[in-house]
Amino acid sequence: MKAFTQLTGLVGPMDRANVDTDLIIPKQFLKSIQRSGFGPNAFDELRYLDKGEPGQDNANRPINPEFPLNFPRYQGASILLTRENFGCGSSREHAPWALEEYGFRCIIAPSFADIFYNNCFKNGMLPLVLPEAVVSQLFAELYATEGYSLTVDLNAQQVITPSGERFAFEVDAFRKHCLLHGLDDIGLTLQDAELIRGYEQRRKVEAPWLFPN
Amino acid sequence: MAGKTLYDKLWDAHVVSQRDDGSALIYIDRHIVHEVTSPQAFEGLRLAGRKPWRLDSILATPDHNVPTTANERASGVAGIEDPISRIQVQTLDANCDELGILEFKINDQRQGIVHVVGPESGACLPGMTIVCGDSHTSTNGALGALSIGIGTSEVEHVMATQCLVAKKMRNMLVRVDGQLAPGVTPKDVVLAIIGEIGTAGGTGYAIEFGGEVFRSMSMEGRLTVCNMAIEAGARAGMVAVDEVTIEYVKGRPFAPKAEHWQQAVANWRQLYSDTDAVFDRVVVLDGSAIEPQVSWGNSPEMVLPVGGRVPDPAAEVDPVKKAGIERALEYMGLQAGQAITDIKVDRVFIGSCTNSRIEDIRAAAAVVKGKTKAPSVKEAIVVPGSGLVKQQAEAEGLHQIFLAAGIEWREPGCSMCLAMNADRLEPGEHCASTSNRNFEGRQGYGGRTHLVSPAMAAAAAIAGHFVDVREF
Numbered sequence: 001m002k003a004f005t006q007l008t009g010l011v012g013p014m015d016r017a018n019v020d021t022d023l024i025i026p027k028q029f030l031k032s033i034q035r036s037g038f039g040p041n042a043f044d045e046l047r048y049l050d051k052g053e054p055g056q057d058n059a060n061r062p063i064n065p066e067f068p069l070n071f072p073r074y075q076g077a078s079i080l081l082t083r084e085n086f087g088c089g090s091s092r093e094h095a096p097w098a099l100e101e102y103g104f105r106c107i108i109a110p111s112f113a114d115i116f117y118n119n120c121f122k123n124g125m126l127p128l129v130l131p132e133a134v135v136s137q138l139f140a141e142l143y144a145t146e147g148y149s150l151t152v153d154l155n156a157q158q159v160i161t162p163s164g165e166r167f168a169f170e171v172d173a174f175r176k177h178c179l180l181h182g183l184d185d186i187g188l189t190l191q192d193a194e195l196i197r198g199y200e201q202r203r204k205v206e207a208p209w210l211f212p213n
Numbered sequence: 214m215a216g217k218t219l220y221d222k223l224w225d226a227h228v229v230s231q232r233d234d235g236s237a238l239i240y241i242d243r244h245i246v247h248e249v250t251s252p253q254a255f256e257g258l259r260l261a262g263r264k265p266w267r268l269d270s271i272l273a274t275p276d277h278n279v280p281t282t283a284n285e286r287a288s289g290v291a292g293i294e295d296p297i298s299r300i301q302v303q304t305l306d307a308n309c310d311e312l313g314i315l316e317f318k319i320n321d322q323r324q325g326i327v328h329v330v331g332p333e334s335g336a337c338l339p340g341m342t343i344v345c346g347d348s349h350t351s352t353n354g355a356l357g358a359l360s361i362g363i364g365t366s367e368v369e370h371v372m373a374t375q376c377l378v379a380k381k382m383r384n385m386l387v388r389v390d391g392q393l394a395p396g397v398t399p400k401d402v403v404l405a406i407i408g409e410i411g412t413a414g415g416t417g418y419a420i421e422f423g424g425e426v427f428r429s430m431s432m433e434g435r436l437t438v439c440n441m442a443i444e445a446g447a448r449a450g451m452v453a454v455d456e457v458t459i460e461y462v463k464g465r466p467f468a469p470k471a472e473h474w475q476q477a478v479a480n481w482r483q484l485y486s487d488t489d490a491v492f493d494r495v496v497v498l499d500g501s502a503i504e505p506q507v508s509w510g511n512s513p514e515m516v517l518p519v520g521g522r523v524p525d526p527a528a529e530v531d532p533v534k535k536a537g538i539e540r541a542l543e544y545m546g547l548q549a550g551q552a553i554t555d556i557k558v559d560r561v562f563i564g565s566c567t568n569s570r571i572e573d574i575r576a577a578a579a580v581v582k583g584k585t586k587a588p589s590v591k592e593a594i595v596v597p598g599s600g601l602v603k604q605q606a607e608a609e610g611l612h613q614i615f616l617a618a619g620i621e622w623r624e625p626g627c628s629m630c631l632a633m634n635a636d637r638l639e640p641g642e643h644c645a646s647t648s649n650r651n652f653e654g655r656q657g658y659g660g661r662t663h664l665v666s667p668a669m670a671a672a673a674a675i676a677g678h679f680v681d682v683r684e685f
Contacts, residue, residue: 016533016540017534018412020512020650020652020653022631022652023652023654026654027631027632027655028633030249031295031297032301033252033300033304035253035256035365045653045654045658051658054297055297083533084413084533085413085446088413088446089652090347090348090362090650091250091350091362091363091364092250093253093366111413112416113413113416114417114446114448115363115364115443115448118367119366119367122364122366123366172380173234173235185378186370186374189370189376189378190373190374192229192376193374196238199229200240200375203240207480209338209469209473209476209477210341212473
């Protein structure tokens with residue numbers, strides 16, 4: 001996994017609440033058995049004017065000029081600014097895969113849906129919660145300033161605006177540790193293999209019906 | 214010391230190790246796998262040279278991509294017309310065959326939607342921790358289990374380690390008192406709950422559904438309610454074990470047998486929240502006041518009683534919410550103030566992990582019996598949740614009722630709930646759907662979903678528009 005330490009990047013807006021995973025990556029693209037290739041279809045139904053299908057040449061599709069992330073000023077954005085309950089809906093990890101491949105390493109919102117939030121950390125991405133009023137302030141600054149960028153310092157747990165204003169954010173210690181070091185958590189868990197085996201031995205006595213074989 | 218909630222008990226019984234940073238290693242008893250969220254996990258294991266920790270904990274079945282017409286289904290996997298869907302189902306078969314994982318394959322009688330198959334087969338049991346790479350895994354919590362949806366990285370993690378790294382959620386009790394009025398179903402109850410607490414109301418919580426309404430609800434009804442806990446933002450929904458639970462589990466193929474059964478039942482009878490347990494949040498609804506529900510917008514919280522009228526964004530003060538209502542009205546092609554019963558229906562879908570069990574099919578058939586589909590409804594389909602549900606319905610002659618009414622009777626799968634197979638809406642079409650999500654494009658590009666109960670969907674198929682099933 002890619003490590004995430006500090007990121008300074010252009011901010012792109014997704015100015016609506018309850019952005020669901022179907023909107024982030026529509027279901028027809030979930031038929032892929034690969035882990036990559038979803039980036040060109042992130043926000044497919046908003047981003048293009050036609051209906052997307054897997055295997056299409058996305059470069060030749062009609063772009064929706066009214067979709068903000070298509071505006072020239074937001075090209076190359078690596079931080080997505082959005083509203084409450086981002087990523088609600090399905091457990092599809094294709095959603096963070098698509099956003100990451102699009103170029104987003106950090107998503108800032110007042111709240112996230114639980115499964116999506118969790119999935120981001122597995123992919124070197126930081127979903128970052130700031131209070132609603134702060135998010136509204138950042139939206140105002142973003143709309144007012146072309147080339148608006150933010151710095152996200154994971155170690156210090158701070159978001160720094162171009163004017164030098166700093167906003168602290170919370171993140172789980174374990175998730176932070178894994179992100180900062182790009183750690184594969186399967187490897188970490190397997191360090192506890194003896195504990196897992198010990199638990200199984202206890203459970204086989206307490207609840208043998210769970211181990212019929 | 215305060216007592217424990219049901220969730221506390223389930224959590225405590227599965228902690229392998231508690232870490233200083235607040236996270237814990239939680240042991241997983243059952244892992245259900247389908248074709249969409251597993252291929253990258255199997256590939257990850259292969260690349261890292263890892264093997265599944267405990268093969269007998271895994272049960273697989275293809276559901277999202279499988280076709281539901283008898284024709285396309287006849288020749289099994291090879292007959293799936295969409296080559297990308299076919300490859301995904303073949304990949305699941307190949308992975309399961311290679312590793313020796315039990316799979317109910319496409320035309321196995323036991324195949325079906327993961328969240329129907331799990332409880333039906335007895336693979337999902339009270340007291341278990343259950344995961345699946347699918348958000349509607351919350352369904353199994355109805356058995357008195359801790360059952361959560363996970364992403365593909367976690368699918369790989371559970372396969373490799375039998376554990377999840379998790380942080381304990383907070384406890385929420387949703388209590389629905391009293392008794393439901395005739396014509397009001399578990400689906401209406403859960404839609405009313407989501408309408409009340411919102412789609413983020415349960416974020417960060419495990420929800421226990423308690424109160425008289427759930428105590429007197431069938432297991433299939435409880436499965437419907439817990440299925441949609443995720444639509445309220447909660448990864449886990451659950452109902453305490455009682456006689457209904459034990460009677461439901463008894464005799465199922467994977468249920469404990471002989472002396473294990475007695476031991477298991479004694480253990481399961483402890484799976485309830487202690488009277489002095491403390492919940493972080495309690496929400497109380499009056500069950501007798503719940504009416505049949507119809508969703509009008511693109512979020513499950515955008516839901517109203519069938520007698521209601523589509524809201525007016527002008528009346529909303531919060532600018533983000535107001536913009537949400539305006540966008541939903543535009544996408545759904547509805548007018549502010551329009552009566553729900555004036556919404557015409559182009560297609561009807563009865564199925565999905567929410568509402569495709571035998572009681573759902575019976576409820577729909579009871580409404581349809583002796584009537585015919587409105588000519589204005591282009592298509593109405595009933596998609597049973599599993600091969601066994603289909604078999605049971607046919608044994609009861611229910612399929613004949615639908616066929617006589619001009620309603621199609623299909624093969625089991627997820628179907629039009631998320632339209633990964635050929636079953637889908639065309640742009641602009643309104644669908645009375647017994648599924649769980651009304652997101653933009655969910656049932657097909659440009660499609661307009663209205664979430665309802667099986668009885669309400671059936672009534673809409675007959676009338677051609679939404680009607681109050683209590684007056685039907």
